[in-house]
Amino acid sequence: xxxxxxxxxxxxxxxxxxxxxxxxxxxxxxxxxxxxxxxxxxxxxxxxxxxxxxxxxxxxxxxxxxxxxxxxxxxxxxxxxxxxxxxxxxxxxxxxxxxxxxxxxxxxxxxxxx
Amino acid sequence: xxxxxxxxxxxxxxxxxxxxxxxxxxxxxxxxxxxxxxxxxxxxxxxxxxxxxxxxxxxxxxxxxxxxxxxxxxxxxxxxxxxxxxxxxxxxxxxxxxxxxxxxxxxxxxxxxxxxxxxxxxxxxxxxxxxxxxxxxxxxxxxxxxxxxxxxxxxxxxxxxxxxxxxxxxxxxxxxxxxxxxxxxxxxxxxxxxxxxxxxxxxxxxxxxxxxxxxxxxxxxxxxxxxxxxxxxxxxxxxxxxxxxxxxxxxxxxxxxxxxxxxxxxxxxxxxxxxxxx
Numbered sequence: 001x002x003x004x005x006x007x008x009x010x011x012x013x014x015x016x017x018x019x020x021x022x023x024x025x026x027x028x029x030x031x032x033x034x035x036x037x038x039x040x041x042x043x044x045x046x047x048x049x050x051x052x053x054x055x056x057x058x059x060x061x062x063x064x065x066x067x068x069x070x071x072x073x074x075x076x077x078x079x080x081x082x083x084x085x086x087x088x089x090x091x092x093x094x095x096x097x098x099x100x101x102x103x104x105x106x107x108x109x110x111x112x113x114x
Numbered sequence: 115x116x117x118x119x120x121x122x123x124x125x126x127x128x129x130x131x132x133x134x135x136x137x138x139x140x141x142x143x144x145x146x147x148x149x150x151x152x153x154x155x156x157x158x159x160x161x162x163x164x165x166x167x168x169x170x171x172x173x174x175x176x177x178x179x180x181x182x183x184x185x186x187x188x189x190x191x192x193x194x195x196x197x198x199x200x201x202x203x204x205x206x207x208x209x210x211x212x213x214x215x216x217x218x219x220x221x222x223x224x225x226x227x228x229x230x231x232x233x234x235x236x237x238x239x240x241x242x243x244x245x246x247x248x249x250x251x252x253x254x255x256x257x258x259x260x261x262x263x264x265x266x267x268x269x270x271x272x273x274x275x276x277x278x279x280x281x282x283x284x285x286x287x288x289x290x291x292x293x294x295x296x297x298x299x300x301x302x303x304x305x306x307x308x309x310x311x312x313x314x315x316x317x318x319x320x321x322x323x324x325x326x327x328x329x330x331x332x333x334x335x336x337x338x339x340x341x342x343x344x345x346x347x348x349x350x351x352x353x354x355x356x357x358x359x360x361x362x363x364x365x366x367x368x369x370x371x372x373x374x375x376x377x378x379x380x381x382x383x384x385x386x387x388x389x390x391x392x
């Protein structure tokens with residue numbers, strides 16, 4: 001019984017760090033190769049993310065993002081092929097590359113671009 | 115009188131059908147070439163043979179600075195190539211001209227086995243005939259080194275892959291693979307190397323589909339990386355489980371991709387920068 005309690009405590013302690021790890025921000029999701037990795041194709045304004053020469057997708061700027069609006073931006077991130085079947089952009093929602101909350105944070109990041 | 119005429123007509127129809135079937139691959143190549151030339155005006159297929167270096171002056175300078183990077187690989191490849199088998203023969207004895215000026219004809223369709231035979235398969239076939247241990251297709255230290263050496267014997271020779279009528283299905287499978295979206299990221303090979311050719315992904319210039327088969331293996335981190343090795347890396351980036359090196363899928367893809375480079379000169383063992391850590 002004592003062993004079982006110790007085991008439960010150890011398991012809880014082991015689970016703690018994972019639960020405490022902060023969720024990646026929109027900017028991190030945008031840049032991380034195991035997440036969105038949007039930076040592989042898109043450039044962002046200076047200071048808003050890593051500077052690259054990537055141009056497989058268009059450069060992103062805040063004014064254009066806000067013209068599109070959050071709903072349209074979200075729809076593009078979830079499944080860009082619905083609006084543009086020929087696009088090479090991955091369907092982040094449809095293919096579950098990012099979950100709903102992560103897509104929201106990426107949209108927050110895009111909406112706040114300078 | 116009617117019967118012989120009918121027979122002659124049937125024979126003519128048969129030959130026309132065969133010609134039409136053989137013409138299809140060249141139509142595929144023309145389509146890709148026209149698309150690339152529209153996207154990249156001012157560049158010729160010979161420029162495409164430089165791969166990503168065609169769009170990156172810095173990479174071209176690095177390639178020059180690292181011109182000797184292939185030497186240790188080629189030395190090891192030559193050692194394997196010339197090593198005497200137990201029966202006194204060697205790999206060199208299995209190929210015409212001791213292997214000189216032959217790489218441009220590979221991959222080739224084997225009419226009896228009805229499959230695409232890559233240079234690696236031909237090497238292993240030779241070893242098998244002479245009862246020697248086979249080389250692991252994906253091993254850069256053995257198969258990679260010996261193919262690097264063998265392809266270097268064809269440097270400057272033009273790629274001349276043939277697609278006979280019996281090879282249509284293999285060629286078509288390779289073509290479909292190249293244009294099909296795969297994996298979690300939903301990319302096709304063509305997304306980057308036709309549609310996006312010359313642009314940059316993850317800061318690296320994307321090589322055009324035409325020309326990709328001219329400069330393999332590339333030398334990265336002192337190792338020979340085969341065309342199929344590079345394709346497997348791409349598949350991983352696409353979020354797709356890569357087919358094994360030497361699989362029918364990758365052999366057919368290599369067949370299609372090499373055919374696209376027909377007429378371009380082989381320049382094997384191009385240096386490439388080490389892969390950045392993910």
